[in-house]
Structure formats: C-alpha cells, structure tokens
Amino acid sequence: MEIKSYQNQAELLVKEYLLADSFIPYTSVICGVCACKMVYDLTQKFSNIYFKSYPSLSKVQRTEWSNRSISTFHAVFITVMSLYFVFWSNLYSDYQYAGPVTFRSSALSTFTLGVSVGYFLADIGMIIWFYPSLGGMEYVLHHLLSVAGVAYSMLTGEGQLYTFMVLISETTTPGINLRWYLETAGMKRSTAYLINGVVIFVSWLVARILLFMYLFYHIYLHYDQVKLVHHFGLLLIFVVPLVLSVMNLMWFGKIIKGLKKTLAKRQ
Template sequence: MLVKSYLNQADLLLKEYVSADLFVVYTSIILGIFACKTVYELSQLISPLYFKSYPNLSKGLQLEWSNRAMSTFHAMYIATVSLYFVLWSDLFKNDPQRGPITLRSSTVSISALGVSVGYFLSDLSMIIWRYPSLGGMEYVIHHLLSLGSVAYAMLTGEAQIYTYMVLISEATTPSINLRWYLDAAGMKRSKVYTINGVVIFLAWLVARILLFIYLFWHSYLYYNQAKQMHEIGVVMVHIVPLVLSAMNLFWFSKIFKGMVKTLKRD
C-alpha cells in the first residue's frame, strides 16, 4: 500500500508539472541511449583497425577511449543544436506577443533535450560503474547537475533557452577528448598536442567563461519573465549555472597552467 501511495503521488506530480508529450520524452531518451551505445560499440570495432596505439592500451584505457568517443559524439550533436536554437531559431526570439521567453518550447526542442538526457544517463552510469577511473566526484556532480537541469527543462518546457546556452559549452569537449587521445597515442610532445592545448584554452574561455557571463546578464535582463516560472525553475536557472561556473573557473585555471607549462617546454 505504501508503494502504491508513492506511485500515486509521483503520478500527480507528473500531471501537474510535466507539460511535454511523454511519448516524445521517452522516445528521445531511448534514442539518446541507443545512439551512445552504437557509438561506443563502433569505437571498439573501428579503433583497432585505424589506430596502431589502441591494441597496446590496457582494458581500462580502451574502455575510456570508447567512452570519450561517445562523449565527443554527444558534444558535437548538442553544441550544434544549441547554437541553432540560441542564435538562429525563431523559438527564443524577443517577441512579447509569444509570451515569456523562459516558458517557450517546441516538440523539436524537447526531443533534442531528451537525446541529451539519454547521453547523461548513459555516461553517468559508466562513471559510477567504473568509479573513479572515468572521473572523480567532480564529474559525478557535473553530470547530476546537467542531468537534473536538462531533464527539468525537457519535462516542463521552462528555461529551455538557458539550458541550451549552457549546453553550448559542450563545444569544448571534442578538443578535451582529442588531448586525451594524443596523450594515449604517445604524442604528448607533438606540435598537434601543443596547438590543441591553445585551442582548448581559447574554446574554454569563450564557451565556459564569457558565455556564462552573458547568460547571467541575460537572466538579469529577463528577470521579470524568469519569475513566472515555477520556484524550482527559478532556483535552477540561478543556482546550476553558478555552480557550473565555479567548476569551469577551477578547470580553467588548470588548463591555463598546463598550457603555459607546455609552451615553456616547447
């Protein structure tokens, strides 16, 4: 009876706060998980054929190799989609007749976030399963925050513009993963490795520092519209980016020190 009571309460919460079509939500999440699984398996199949260093890696590093292929695929996908919605789509254009910018969503925007939720679920599961070889507690916290905020925006249709702004920062992931691949391939002293380090620094500065400053300015500018969201949405819009910004600044300091060290060595 107790379990049934909890299920009924959960059902009531879903009906009250979830505005998205659940068929679209479930389908997009499953698609995201399936895409991650496909990329992971293809990486394990293709990598030994095209990368001579791959067979010499330990089983743990081979697993991380494929895991990073999965994260690179997701980063390229969601960064492209996010740039489209933030810069080119009419969905979030400043038009008072279409209602608050913080409450707008569409079937396409919900589906795109669902695919991202599928990725975060897949990657978080792998991080926990192999903990701490695929990342420490900071990665768990990052993924939990990302998963919670993306899932909330997907289900309620609230704050999607800010969710997509934050997800643009995933554009830094491919260069981060490339750095790991070069290191694993024994190319740490190559020119490509040095150039990639500078690219990481610049990309991180733009996508994870300056972009977040713009996000805070934008949320201040549209604060009256942000207040029309549910209390949970208002808190998430202000707290989640703030926590992520602190983490980004911490990692940025390490990236800067690493780049300076590499340039001095060369």
C-alpha cells in the first residue's frame, strides 16, 4: 500500500506539474541540459572502454570528442522530430482550420523545442568555457541566434513551424562530427572519409540551402498569417533564417573546396 501511495504521488507530480502546459517549457529545458550531461558522461566511459585511441588524445581532443557526441545526439533527436512536425504531422497543415499556421503549437512541439534550447544553452556554455577550442565566434553567433529563435517560439507558440524548418538543418551535424572523428583517428585517406565528404555535400545542399529557399517561399505564400505575429517574432522569422542562410552559404563554399581537394588527392 505504501509503495502504491508513492507511485500515485509521483504520477500526480508528473501530470500536475512537470507536464502541465505552464511548466513544459521549463521542464523541457532542464531535460535537455540533463540529457547533454548524461550523453557527455556516457561517451567518456564508453570511449575509454571501446576506443583504444581515446586515452592517447589530448585533454582538449577528449573534451571535443564528448562534446560532438552531444551535438550528434541532439541532431538525430531534433531532425526526427522536426521532420515529423513539418511533413507528417497535421499540426501545421494548410488543410487544418485551427487558425493561422504561425500560432499553432502543442505540448509535444513545445517540449521538443525546450529540449533543443537546453542543448544550445549547454553547448554554448561549453564553447565559451573552452573558447576557442570548440569553435570560434561564428559558432557563438550561430548558437545565440538559435537560442533566441527557438526559445521565443517555445515560450510564445509563435512561428513554431518555421523554427522546425530551420532545425531540420541539424541533419548535417552527424556527418560533420563523423568527419572530425575520422580525421582524429588518422583516416583522412580512407574511402569512408571520401564518402562522408560526399554525404556532407548532399545533405548540406538539401537541408541548409534548398530547404531554406522553401522556408522563404512558404513565408511568402503565408505572409497574410505571418504578419500577424508580434514585432519581435516577425524579426526573428525573417532575420534568423536570413543570417543563418548567409552563414550556410559561406560554410557550403568551404565544403565544396574541401571536397574538391579530397577528390584531387585521389586522382
């Protein structure tokens, strides 16, 4: 009876507080931060056991090794959820008559964005703490824009569709991280490294170039609904994707140069 009583109290706590609509943004952010910490610690333990080269890495390399596992975990999670909301869920469908698409949200969509906010906060904290070992000022700018856009969308419920469209671009992250792992393992001349470069090129073209073009086209088609958003939200809908698009094009240029160099060495 005592165990049953504790179980009922736990269920009540989860339903009435942790998963209550007003608490979801804060609960999800905490979950995101805790998940990052858990993945970071587990990566260190598993890497020590299963990767012989891991102990020989420098302290900075071991930190980046674990940090990239966090970003890979987040990328897989947010890509799957974003694809679901944008292309398979009816939440943002034009055929649903639930008001403007720019104001639609759900408990699940808000929780998902909160987890992403938790990741970006944890990651930018690590980037600043170890600056510039884990990334330069462009990474700080990228994460600050991401936190601003995702957090606003999470807290207000405005423009969540466009936030998820932007977050689909995280699908390129696992390939980028795998490239670093291959370089660290001394496999730059391997076939896996070449294939990885091609995959990065294709995924970047689709997820960070073509998809952003679709995003701006979608905004154009639904401008009568977009203009109803508050001024700050409107600013984020236009400015954040625009700045990220410029950064994506700059990085895409570097990817093309890197792929050409890799292919040239193979001839």
